[in-house]
Amino acid sequence: MLDVANPLWNPWAHASETLALYRRRCRQEAEEMTCAAQVAEILAARVTPGETLLDAGCGGGYYYWSFHKRQVPIVYFGLDYTPEMIALARSELCPRAGLPPERFLLGAIENLQGVFDNVLCFNVLTNSPHYARPLERLLHCTRKRLVLRESLGDTLCIRYVPDPYLDPGWRHLRTYFNTYPLSEVVAFIESYGFRVTRFPDWRTRDGVEMVVDVPHFWRILLAERREEVPCRA
Ligand SMILES: C[S@@+](CC[C@H](N)C(=O)[O-])C[C@H]1O[C@@H](n2cnc3c(N)ncnc32)[C@H](O)[C@@H]1O
Numbered sequence: 424m425l426d427v428a429n430p431l432w433n434p435w436a437h438a439s440e441t442l443a444l445y446r447r448r449c450r451q452e453a454e455e456m457t458c459a460a461q462v463a464e465i466l467a468a469r470v471t472p473g474e475t476l477l478d479a480g481c482g483g484g485y486y487y488w489s490f491h492k493r494q495v496p497i498v499y500f501g502l503d504y505t506p507e508m509i510a511l512a513r514s515e516l517c518p519r520a521g522l523p524p525e526r527f528l529l530g531a532i533e534n535l536q537g538v539f540d541n542v543l544c545f546n547v548l549t550n551s552p553h554y555a556r557p558l559e560r561l562l563h564c565t566r567k568r569l570v571l572r573e574s575l576g577d578t579l580c581i582r583y584v585p586d587p588y589l590d591p592g593w594r595h596l597r598t599y600f601n602t603y604p605l606s607e608v609v610a611f612i613e614s615y616g617f618r619v620t621r622f623p624d625w626r627t628r629d630g631v632e633m634v635v636d637v638p639h640f641w642r643i644l645l646a647e648r649r650e651e652v653p654c655r656a
Contacts (some may be wrong), residue, residue, distance in 0.1 A: 424530050428504040429496050434550075434586055435505040437593035442507060448485035449515035455489060457626040458641070462570050463489035465622060469568065472496035474540035479532050479561055480547030484512035487520055495610040497541065504531040515592060532557040536564050538656045545572040548600050549639065553581075554608060566654045568647045569617070571625065575605040579642040586635055600637040609644065616652025620645045 430436040447453035463486070467475070474497050478486050481501030490497055499522070503509050504575050506529060513524040529653040532544070533556055541564045548554040554573065561569055580602040587594055609619045623629045648654065 427506055428531070432596065433505060434593075434596050434598045435506060437590045437596065438588070438656060440441060440588065440592050442511065445483035445485065445511055446515055448482040448488075448539060449511060450519065451485075451488055455492075456486075456570055458545055458624070458643075459486045459489040460493055461625045461643065462486070462545060462572070463493050463495055463571055463618055464484055465643075466490070466541060466543075466568075467495045470495060470497055470541060473498065474542040474567070476543065477502060477535075477537070477539040477564070479511065479544040479557075482508050484516045485636075486543065486545070487516060487522070487590070491580050492522065493533070493540055499526065500539065501513075501527045501572070502532065502535065503527075503528060504529070513640045514549070524647050533560055535560050535564050536563055536656060538654055540567045541565070542569040545626070546641075547573070548603075549574040549601055551601070552599055553601070554603050555611065558608075558611065559615070562612065562617065562646070563654070564656050565617075565646070565648060568637070568645060569612075571608075571612075571646065572641055573608075574600075574602040574639040575608055575644075576602045576640040577604065578602075579607075582637060590636060598635070600635060600639070602640055607610070612644065612646045616649050617646035618649060620647070 446585040476497040484616045509529040512527040581601045624641045
């Protein structure tokens with residue numbers, strides 16, 4: 424069973440400016456995200472027509488446009504545990520993209536069931552308490568390939584700090600801004616039967632980016648399921 428994030432701790436439920444930006448992206452009134460363009464190009468070279476794709480932690484689901492623009496022939500689904508995000512996807516993106524609202528699922532990655540040919544998870548697990556449980560679930564639900572973009576460095580760094588950019592009255596809420604050890608995450612993914620390839624991040628050129636005053640080391644990993652390892656959702 425899927426569930427929603429508790430607004431008493433969920434920063435995404437109290438981030439009006441972020442929500443407004445995501446609304447503009449859904450309406451194609453904001454610049455395309457570099458990382459959305461990059462994942463669309465990574466997958467364009469690999470998918471066959473009709474494959475499904477789950478955007479895990481999809482926000483408003485605006486990565487859809489990057490696939491659409493490049494005519495990548497995937498069937499796009501989104502999942503997010505913040506009700507405001509799924510409402511945004513259904514009300515703003517779906518009518519413009521001609522997608523049925525049921526393509527957007529309200530729920531937590533940790534409780535995901537089902538299988539998707541492709542999974543993308545960009546800029547999500549960095550803000551989770553830890554990467555392992557949600558990533559494990561995503562790997563179990565991936566039939567062919569998973570593309571991940573998170574802050575990955577040399578050592579583990581867990582930060583749980585107030586976010587000064589949240590709505591007034593909610594700035595006491597803490598958010599995780601974690602960096603996970605790259606070699607550990609790669610070994611973790613491989614242990615579930617995947618080959619891992621790294622792609623230099625177009626936006627940061629594999630450098631450092633300050634997000635909410637915290638250093639992030641965005642790295643992109645493509646995980647491809649080895650043929651001899653069956654998918655066990
Ligand atoms: C930083 S935003 C990124 C949105 C989008 N992926 C992007 O790159 O623009 C993180 C999103 O992931 C969602 N999220 C975080 N943890 C999640 C989880 N465990 N299950 C489902 N959604 C999650 C949040 O609600 C939020 O919409």
